[in-house]
Amino acid sequence: MVIRPTTAADVEAMHALVTAVCRERRFLGSTTGFTVEQTRGYVAHVQATGGVSLVALEQERLVGWVDIVPGAYEGLTHGGRLGMGLAHEARGCGRGAALLERALEDGFARLDRIELEVFASNTRAIALYRRVGFREEGCRRRARRLDDLYDDILMFGLLRTEWRQGPVMGDLPGL
Secondary structure, three states: OEEEEOOHHHHHHHHHHHHHHHHOOOOOOOOOOOOHHHHHHHHHHHHHOOOEEEEEEEOOEEEEEEEEEEOOOOOOOOEEEEEEEEOHHHOOOOHHHHHHHHHHHHHHOOOOEEEEEEEOOOHHHHHHHHHOOOEEEEEEEEEEEEOOEEEEEEEEEEEOOOOOOOOOHHHOOOO
16 A cells, blocks of 8 residues: 555545545545535645645555644644545555554644544544544534434544553543
């Protein structure tokens, strides 16, 4: 797997992958995806603000993405918001961990804090985030109602000073 910065040439493949993950109706806030132009604009915005925008490729096929968008307002620019996704067939094999580690490396070169939100039902992603040291900072209870099912949204944060120190015992399930 190759992990590299997103380029303009990746936009159409990224659009297709984001749309596929959205249509799974489990992992992202949108269930339909975005247009190619919206995707192009988002990538340009992340890059213009000094954020992180990476893609993962296998045999030149885009199988994952990650971005970290810096805070937009004075007093918040030291932090960024992380989002990521993987193609269905690329999950569960360490690709997400590799993509996340690279994004954190690039992000913490500039930022002091990285945060994310994740649906509570996305237990594999939560385990990954905890493994790299993210700490749960809050819960928006029953924040999503989709197909008559409720899901909490968990909020996680990681400080540069905590990164690579591993999980905190109280953040691991059952401890």
